Amino acid sequence: MKTYREFIAWQKAMSFVTLTYKTTHSFPKEEMFGLTSQIRRSSVSIPSNFAEGFGRKGNNEFLRFIRIAIGSLYECQTQLEIARNIEYFDQEQFDFLHNKSKEIEALLRGLEKKLEM
Template sequence: MSEIKDFKDLIIWQKGIEIAEKCYFITKTFPKDELYGMVQQIRRCAASVPANIAEGYGRRYTKEYLRFLAIAQGSINELETHLILSSRVGLCTEKDVAAIISLLREETRMIISIMRKLEH
């Protein structure tokens, strides 16, 4: 195992960045009239996941880190909802959404695992 020097070394943060990147790419195909609607919502949620992981990691206390991990998990749930709705109303394909949701499930498992370790 390599040493963790800062938040960018965290696999959980790296996965969050990967998810956000995929969300930015998928929303580039959305209609222009969704720029300030669903595009903005998806991108905000997606960027919030790694941002909260990074911010929480930089905090001094475990309790604060746990709080930011919980916020990241909330953003994952919100992002999944927006992606499902986008697929259902025809803004993107179910296949595109399924690939991102699979990554969200992995991220959720990692967040829960870290939270459990930190709580004990």
């Protein structure tokens, strides 16, 4: 691959960022510097770390940043679950976002395994 933009994992992660921003837009204003900010930052970290790792020299560096992206994804999944628990959105919205995040997780884990070889 010539660029990180060609990876489906990066493309889906970018779409996920858009979804999280749109979802958190309706959160209470007092959450702007709390959960809203946390969800947005962790979702942005997923494609950002992917791209940064791709730009580094060698598979070991790329693998390290893929693992960081996975950590950010888990962080975001947890924060979305917290938001659902405190009823900032309903179960259907949560399921939709969670399923999108699981797609990204599967792609990142697959890439992780490939880079470990």
